[in-house]
Amino acid sequence: MAVPKRVFIGSIATETNTFSPLRTDLQDFKDSFYAPPGHHPATPTLCSAVYPVARARAAELNWQIVEGTASWAEPGGIVSQQTWEFLRDQLLAELRAAMPVDIVLLGLHGAMVAQRCLDCEGELIRMVREVVGSEALIGATFDPHSHLTADRTHHADIITVFKEFPHTDFVTVAEDLIELVHRASTGAIRPEISTFDCRMIEVLPTSREPMRSFVDEIKALEGTGSVLSISIIHGFMAGDVPELGSRVVVITDGDRTGGDALARELGMRLFAMRGTTRPEFLPPETALEKALAASAGPVVIADVWDNPGGGVPGDSTIILRQMMDRKIDNAALASIWDPIAVRTCFSAGIGSTLRLRFGAKMSDQGGAPIDANIIVRGAVRDAVQSFGQSIVPLGDAVWVEVAGIDVILTSVRSQVFSPDIFSNLGIDPSSKEVLVVKSTNHFHNAFAQIASEILYAEVNGPYPSDPATNAYRHLSRSIWPRVENPHNG
Numbered sequence: 500m501a502v503p504k505r506v507f508i509g510s511i512a513t514e515t516n517t518f519s520p521l522r523t524d525l526q527d528f529k530d531s532f533y534a535p536p537g538h539h540p541a542t543p544t545l546c547s548a549v550y551p552v553a554r555a556r557a558a559e560l561n562w563q564i565v566e567g568t569a570s571w572a573e574p575g576g577i578v579s580q581q582t583w584e585f586l587r588d589q590l591l592a593e594l595r596a597a598m599p600v601d602i603v604l605l606g607l608h609g610a611m612v613a614q615r616c617l618d619c620e621g622e623l624i625r626m627v628r629e630v631v632g633s634e635a636l637i638g639a640t641f642d643p644h645s646h647l648t649a650d651r652t653h654h655a656d657i658i659t660v661f662k663e664f665p666h667t668d669f670v671t672v673a674e675d676l677i678e679l680v681h682r683a684s685t686g687a688i689r690p691e692i693s694t695f696d697c698r699m700i701e702v703l704p705t706s707r708e709p710m711r712s713f714v715d716e717i718k719a720l721e722g723t724g725s726v727l728s729i730s731i732i733h734g735f736m737a738g739d740v741p742e743l744g745s746r747v748v749v750i751t752d753g754d755r756t757g758g759d760a761l762a763r764e765l766g767m768r769l770f771a772m773r774g775t776t777r778p779e780f781l782p783p784e785t786a787l788e789k790a791l792a793a794s795a796g797p798v799v800i801a802d803v804w805d806n807p808g809g810g811v812p813g814d815s816t817i818i819l820r821q822m823m824d825r826k827i828d829n830a831a832l833a834s835i836w837d838p839i840a841v842r843t844c845f846s847a848g849i850g851s852t853l854r855l856r857f858g859a860k861m862s863d864q865g866g867a868p869i870d871a872n873i874i875v876r877g878a879v880r881d882a883v884q885s886f887g888q889s890i891v892p893l894g895d896a897v898w899v900e901v902a903g904i905d906v907i908l909t910s911v912r913s914q915v916f917s918p919d920i921f922s923n924l925g926i927d928p929s930s931k932e933v934l935v936v937k938s939t940n941h942f943h944n945a946f947a948q949i950a951s952e953i954l955y956a957e958v959n960g961p962y963p964s965d966p967a968t969n970a971y972r973h974l975s976r977s978i979w980p981r982v983e984n985p986h987n988g
Contacts, residue, residue: 505565505601508553511607513575513578514810518961519576520811522579531571533571534568536567546669549640550566568589573807580613582613591627598630602680606639610644612739620639636657637654643660643666645735657680657690657692658730660731662714664940666941675728679727693755696744699773701734701773703776706943709776729761731746740974744976781957790954797932797950800954802935804959809962812865815864815866815958828903830934831926833915834893834908835907841895852873879923880895886917894910907921916941917945934946
């Protein structure tokens with residue numbers, strides 16, 4: 500039998516909103532997900548699906564797997580330099596201890612920024628290459644809301660990116676990476692990476708047209724001719740880095756010229772879609788009026804910019820205040836991050852009535868705190884919600900009733916992915932006329948199963964939601980919408 504290939508797996512992932520009032524440190528990773536070597540669960544996380552997928556195929560592929568630490572922090576503010584260097588150096592030490600290796604698989608996000616490092620993932624991949632040398636294969640998965648840099652494409656052999664937004668395909672993308680890395684390791688393919696800078700930044704949900712058809716088309720192109728893989732980097736508008744913006748990644752079997760041409764063609768087509776891809780973002784009062792006028796429920800309203808998945812606190816009270824002012828009842832909202840309020844409610848106990856101040860603690864753009872009499876309806880230690888096969892922690896969480904509205908308060912920040920964020924706390928989401936969720940689009944697939952209508956509310960707050968006017972300091976390239984046509988000249 501052939502000698503097994505030694506495969507090292509590691510993951511460091513978070514999404515950094517450089518404008519956020521939050522800061523990210525090691526405790527944020529430990530609160531969200533932190534698995535030492537050998538302790539990654541059987542269920543995948545968004546950015547570490549390479550672990551369970553590689554385990555499942557190890558015997559078939561004749562791989563000897565050595566696992567490094569896997570860590571993920573809920574998107575937030577700039578990562579402390581000490582935390583970044585600790586996580587980076589820990590993973591590199593684990594890699595050195597595993598040497599020699601034939602393959603390195605990395606589960607990354609792609610938008611991590613530390614105090615003194617604008618390209619954490621690029622730095623990590625470059626340093627991994629320095630450890631393993633030129634012969635070993637390096638493969639990485641990325642979230643599309645990331646920044647593609649030269650260090651990443653130069654030092655990695657294969658990159659795959661979630662195609663879907665919401666990211667329902669994160670396991671499939673890990674499977675694709677492992678299959679391509681395996682084929683490259685046997686000499687069956689010679690991967691070449693081509694990229695194209697679309698010079699734009701836009702919201703690109705694949706749950707609606709025109710992105711739905713565009714993604715279906717690039718999927719159909721994979722496996723034809725020399726094309727092995729096609730990915731779209733959407734970009735992350737809240738990350739102030741030089742490489743901000745959308746890009747196309749094409750991986751071919753030894754056909755760099757063809758890959759370059761295809762990447763450019765697809766990139767210019769994506770650029771032509773600018774301004775047409777995002778759903779209609781309504782003022783919150785309009786969204787609430789439409790929801791109340793609906794003939795059936797539940798109507799789901801997304802509070803798109805107070806989304807913890809975009810790195811903001813997720814403690815805005817603006818839309819809740821409007822619901823209270825309109826005396827809306829038979830409604831529920833998930834969720835508001837307020838660990839102090841959660842602790843107070845646990846101390847009071849289920850069924851208690853008390854005067855509580857909650858929300859709006861982290862920013863003067865998140866509204867004013869709610870001061871009201873509330874009833875503690877439910878309380879769950881170490882609460883969770885689901886996102887596909889992934890289990891997402893909420894920390895200790897409570898269900899409180901305020902002015903007839905059911906509100907979930909959490910001690911760990913998380914955007915909303917699934918209706919079970921309500922049901923796991925004891926609320927029946929299908930029985931509500933109105934559901935408000937703090938999420939941009941990751942909620943869509945799961946909530947579409949129960950919603951009579953889905954609306955998107957544009958509530959101004961701490962998220963830098965207008966790239967035309969955002970105060971970028973590191974962006975020097977011309978991109979749309981800051982420049983109408985940056986491809987001219």
